[in-house]
Structures are given as C-alpha cells and as structure tokens.
Amino acid sequence: MTPFFSAVCWLSGYLALVLAPLLVLLIGPVPPGSGFWWDFSMALGFAAMAMMGVQFLLTARFRRASAPFGIDIIYYFHRYLAVFAFVLIFMHYLIIRINNVDALVPINPMETSWYMTAGRVSLALFALLIITSLWRKPLRIHYDEWRMLHIGLTVAAFLLALGHIEGVGYYIDAPAKRWLWSGYTLFWVLLIVYVRLLKPWLMHNRPYRVSEVRQERGNSWTLALEPDGHEGMRFKPGQFAWLTLRESPWHVKEHPFSFSSSAARQDRLEFTIKELGDFTRTIKETQVGQIAYLDGPYGVFSVDRHRDAPGFVFIGGGVGAAPIMSMLRTLVDRHEHRPLWFIYGNNRWEDVIFREELEALKERLELRLVHVLTEPPTDWKGESGFITKELLQKVLPSDAKKFEYFLCGPKPMSDAVQQGLHALRVPLRQVHSELYDLV
Amino acid sequence: MREQLARNSALLTVVLVVLLAVMFAMIQNPPEPPPITVGEAASRPAPSASLSVSDVEKQVLIAAGRRVFEAQGCMRCHSIAGEGNPRYPLDGVGERRTAEAIRQWILAPAELKDQLPARAFQAKQAYRNLPPEDLGALVAYLQNLKK
Numbered sequence: 217m218t219p220f221f222s223a224v225c226w227l228s229g230y231l232a233l234v235l236a237p238l239l240v241l242l243i244g245p246v247p248p249g250s251g252f253w254w255d256f257s258m259a260l261g262f263a264a265m266a267m268m269g270v271q272f273l274l275t276a277r278f279r280r281a282s283a284p285f286g287i288d289i290i291y292y293f294h295r296y297l298a299v300f301a302f303v304l305i306f307m308h309y310l311i312i313r314i315n316n317v318d319a320l321v322p323i324n325p326m327e328t329s330w331y332m333t334a335g336r337v338s339l340a341l342f343a344l345l346i347i348t349s350l351w352r353k354p355l356r357i358h359y360d361e362w363r364m365l366h367i368g369l370t371v372a373a374f375l376l377a378l379g380h381i382e383g384v385g386y387y388i389d390a391p392a393k394r395w396l397w398s399g400y401t402l403f404w405v406l407l408i409v410y411v412r413l414l415k416p417w418l419m420h421n422r423p424y425r426v427s428e429v430r431q432e433r434g435n436s437w438t439l440a441l442e443p444d445g446h447e448g449m450r451f452k453p454g455q456f457a458w459l460t461l462r463e464s465p466w467h468v469k470e471h472p473f474s475f476s477s478s479a480a481r482q483d484r485l486e487f488t489i490k491e492l493g494d495f496t497r498t499i500k501e502t503q504v505g506q507i508a509y510l511d512g513p514y515g516v517f518s519v520d521r522h523r524d525a526p527g528f529v530f531i532g533g534g535v536g537a538a539p540i541m542s543m544l545r546t547l548v549d550r551h552e553h554r555p556l557w558f559i560y561g562n563n564r565w566e567d568v569i570f571r572e573e574l575e576a577l578k579e580r581l582e583l584r585l586v587h588v589l590t591e592p593p594t595d596w597k598g599e600s601g602f603i604t605k606e607l608l609q610k611v612l613p614s615d616a617k618k619f620e621y622f623l624c625g626p627k628p629m630s631d632a633v634q635q636g637l638h639a640l641r642v643p644l645r646q647v648h649s650e651l652y653d654l655v
Numbered sequence: 656m657r658e659q660l661a662r663n664s665a666l667l668t669v670v671l672v673v674l675l676a677v678m679f680a681m682i683q684n685p686p687e688p689p690p691i692t693v694g695e696a697a698s699r700p701a702p703s704a705s706l707s708v709s710d711v712e713k714q715v716l717i718a719a720g721r722r723v724f725e726a727q728g729c730m731r732c733h734s735i736a737g738e739g740n741p742r743y744p745l746d747g748v749g750e751r752r753t754a755e756a757i758r759q760w761i762l763a764p765a766e767l768k769d770q771l772p773a774r775a776f777q778a779k780q781a782y783r784n785l786p787p788e789d790l791g792a793l794v795a796y797l798q799n800l801k802k
Contacts (some may be wrong), residue, residue: 231668234672235672238672238676248683250683250740252684256676260676263673263675290661292657293661293665296666297668300666304669304673316739318738319730319740383774651658
C-alpha cells in the first residue's frame with residue numbers, strides 16, 4: 217500500500233468516526249423537528265463530542281495509523297482539532313443562549329438539574345484544557361504537571377459531557393440508538409484503558425537498563441540503553457521514542473528523543489540529549505544500571521523512506537544533529553556509496569556535538585561536511601553566519617534538486633533553510649523536517 | 656508545510672461536520688407548506704370590544720397562570736409561540752386537552768408514568784406542592800391557549 221493511499225484510508229476512517237453519531241441520530245425514529253437553530257445546535261454538540269472522543273484515539277500513538285503521516289503531524293492535528301471542536305461546543309451553547317434563553321436552567325447547581333450543570337462544567341473544563349495547552353509555557357506550567365493536568369481535565373470534561381447527553385436524553389431515547397451510543401461510549405472507555413493501563417504494562421514488560429552516560433560537546437549527554445530480557449527495538453534511522461527514566465511507565469513522565477545510534481544495532485540504543493529544560497538537565501545524574509522504558513519508534517524523518525534517492529543532504533543545527541548522526545552511522549554500517557552532504561550550523565566550534573566522529577566518518581562515506589558557525593574563532597577558515605540561500609548554492613552541486621533533504625534544527629533556522637531551498641527550486645516534498653516542541 | 660497540512664485537514668473536518676449538522680437540522684425541519692388562509696380570517700370572530708365582569712376575572716386568572724408558568728420554569732421543557740424549549744410545544748393545548756387532562760399532565764400521577772419520559776415524570780412530581788390557586792391559574796392559562 218502506498219503511503220498516499222493509506223493516508224487517504226486513515227483520513228476517511230477518521231471522518232467516518234467523527235460523523236458516525238450524527239448519522240446515528242438520523243436513523244430510526246427521530247423526534248419531531250424543533251426549529252432549525254435548535255436542531256443545528258444539538259447536532260453541533262454531538263459532532264463536537266465525537267471530535268473530542270477521537271482526540272483520545274489520536275494521542276494513543278497507534279504506530280500503524282501514524283506511520284503514513286508522522287506522529288508529529290498527528291499531534292498538530294490533535295491541537296487544531298481541539299480548538300475547532302471547542303468552538304463547536306461553544307456554538308452549541310451560544311445558539312441556545314441567544315435563540316432560546318428560556319430553555320436554559322438557572323446557573324446555580326442547587327436549583328437546577330444535574331445534567332445541565334454537568335454540561336456547563338464540561339464547557340468550562342474544555343476551555344481550561346485549551347488554555348493550559350496552548351499557553352503552557354507563558355503560564356509556566358511544568359511539562360510533567362501539565363500532562364497529568366491534561367489527562368485529568370480531559371477525562372473529567374469528557375465524562376461530564378457524556379452525562380449531559382445521557383441526562384438530556386432527547387435523541388438517544390430510542391433503544392437502538394441508546395445501544396449504539398453506549399457502544400460508542402464503551403469504545404472510548406476501552407481506549408483510555410488501553411492507553412493508560414495496558415500500554416504502560418506492555419512497556420513495563422520490556423525494560424531497558426542504562427549502560428553508559430557519556431558527555432558530549434555543547435552541554436549534551438549521550439545515554440546508552442540496553443534491553444533487559446528481550447531483543448530490543450528495531451527502528452529506522454532518524455526516528456524517535458518516548459523515554460521514561462527512573463519512573464514507572466504508569467507515571468506518564470516520558471519525553472520524546474531521537475535515536476542517535478545506528479539502526480543496525482537494536483540491542484544498544486543511544487540518545488543524545490542537550491541540557492535545555494528541567495528533565496534534560498537531569499540526564500547527567502543518571503547511573504549505569506538504572507531502569508528505563510521506551511515507547512517507540514515513531515516518526516517519518518528517515519532516509520529509509522526514500523530508498524531510491526540519488527543522494528541525501530542533511531542540514532542540522534546544534535542537537536538537531538542527533539537524528540542525522542543516527543542516519544550517518546547507519547549508512548556507514550550499510551557501506552553506503554551515494555553522495556552525502558551535511559551542513560551543520562552551530563554557534564561555537566567547541567560546542568559542535570560529534571565533531572571528531574564526523575571527521576572520521578568522512579573516511580568511510582562519500583560525505584561532504586560543511587560547518588557553519590555564528591561565532592567563529594578568529595582563525596576560522598570555514599563558513600560563518602547563518603545557513604542562507606547563498607551558502608546553500610555555494611555548497612550544493614548544480615543538480616541539487618534531485619536529492620532528498622533532511623532538516624533538523626531550531627525553527628528560525630528551519631524556516632530560513634526551507635525558503636532557501638525553495639528559492640533553489642528544490643521541490644518541497646523532497647525537504648523533510650520533523651516538527652517538535654509540541655506543547 | 657506539514658504543519659499547514661495538519662491545519663487544513665482539521666479545518667476540512669470541521670467544515671464537513673458543520674455541513675452535516677446543517678443537513679441534519681434541515682432534514683429535521685422541512686419547510687412547511689404555506690397555510691391556506693382563504694376565507695379563514697373572515698370566519699374568525701372579531702375580538703369583542705366590551706368585556707363582561709366574568710371576562711375580566713378570567714383575564715386576571717390567565718395572567719396569573721402565565722406568571723406561574725414562567726416562575727416554575729416550564730419553558731425549560733416546553734415552548735409557547737416559539738418561546739422556550741421547542742421540543743415539547745404547548746401551542747393550542749387548550750384545543751387538544753380538557754382542563755382536567757391538563758391538570759393531570761401537570762401533576763403526573765402514577766398512571767402517566769409510562770407515557771412520560773422518566774426525567775419529565777420525576778420533575779413533575781414537585782408540582783403537587785403548588786398552592787391550589789396557582790395550579791388553577793396555570794390550568795386556566797393553558798386551557799386558554801388556542802391555535
């Protein structure tokens with residue numbers, strides 16, 4: 217199955233799932249119409265509910281479903297959908313508020329039916345959910361705390377909304393619909409059980425042990441993991457995994473990192489991690505022998521998805537070199553002969569991660585390595601400044617548009633390079649980049 | 656570019672969902688055929704200009720009934736002339752039901768349990784505590800609702 221075809225299949229499946237409740241409403245005996253706006257508002261409520269339900273599915277990290285798109289895109293999709301679904305929920309409320317305010321019960325929960333209060337609280341929780349997710353950093357919410365908050369708020373808001381629908385009960389009164397609706401609800405509940413209980417249990421049965429903690433240049437550390445009692449993880453070079461360190465997999469304290477080791481070895485997995493945040497600063501304190509868990513591999517940022525390419529151009533900045541290093545090390549192990557370029561941006565020469573090993577790789581690969589420094593030493597003879605269109609034109613051959621490009625670095629660099637490549641008439645579908653920094 | 660793909664697919668989904676919701680609302684509410692009015696207006700009795708004493712008393716009672724109707728939050732489940740919850744309209748109930756039947760439907764005795772949604776049956780039990788004069792006014796108000 218081609219990636220395009222499977223993408224279409226998964227997208228149709230997604231739409232069917234979102235639209236199912238509306239279709240269920242239309243079959244069988246339907247209560248008489250209650251005016252366009254009333255019925256429109258109710259339909260929006262049901263549709264938004266289905267969209268929120270599918271959100272659980274999107275973040276369940278089903279590897280096969282995410283493979284054609286890349287899981288980073290799924291998370292972006294999840295984010296946009298959440299905002300749109302919230303708008304629909306709010307419209308559901310607003311239409312009644314404007315068009316038929318008498319049908320609304322008093323706000324005070326003591327004077328009103330529980331299911332109307334449930335609906336209102338659910339709306340407020342969904343709002344809170346969106347605010348804390350879109351503005352987590354300005355609100356200074358710690359990542360681990362945010363994840364717990366996110367899970368708690370989601371489940372609460374979702375259950376309250378289900379209670380609201382059950383309590384009102386206009387549309388789902390017919391027995392057949394009640395069954396279908398209950399089935400739909402059960403499906404979501406099972407999904408939560410899978411994601412929060414079963415999947416961590418599967419991870420728990422495949423533990424890893426830390427076998428080395430190695431300091432790299434540029435405040436970075438390489439963490440090596442070896443499987444404990446199983447054969448390890450087969451991944452494509454450039455992919456990543458969610459890493460749980462020093463915690464049980466049920467604690468949901470996991471963080472995504474790219475593999476930096478060769479994919480030819482699945483019994484020793486390495487991650488190169490720069491000290492940037494609360495969690496990454498603790499990597500250096502890790503002890504050999506400590507337990508770790510992995511959820512992966514994920515991602516479409518890999519040379520293995522473009523096996524027929526005549527050559528590859530890697531463009532990385534700082535620790536963005538980690539997945540590129542994984543691809544280069546893998547290509548060495550496979551005795552690669554195609555031409556390769558690595559344009560590597562850093563601030564200072566001392567901070568260039570993998571500097572010595574990259575020099576050595578030039579002996580074993582058709583690799584042209586171009587260092588670009590923003591703060592070059594006084595005797596620097598190489599490239600300096602940013603990776604601009606002019607630099608790309610100078611470094612790359614005239615037939616640059618036939619290669620596949622892998623881009624991994626800070627967003628300003630990534631944007632500038634994409635524009636540069638576009639100006640050099642490299643088709644955008646040949647420029648691959650991973651979106652990270654999701655929340 | 657991939658970020659735009661995610662945004663556009665999400666947008667497409669929402670557009671499809673809203674379209675289907677519009678479709679649902681339109682299927683539920685087919686346009687009504689224009690009412691046949693020929694001759695009907697003429698046959699309706701013109702409102703009487705002079706009111707007798709009993710008419711005035713009746714109007715006062717009906718007005719009191721309307722206040723009870725509003726105060727008890729009847730519009731959370733019922734609508735009159737498009738005001739309130741359109742799911743259970745009461746327009747013209749005075750033509751369909753006798754005063755006694757209306758009283759029964761308000762109080763919801765056990766015999767009506769099977770004919771009412773469980774939630775409505777439950778809610779109506781509270782109306783047994785209405786003062787008799789309020790209940791009488793409410794029945795008079797509803798009895799007066801003609802098409």
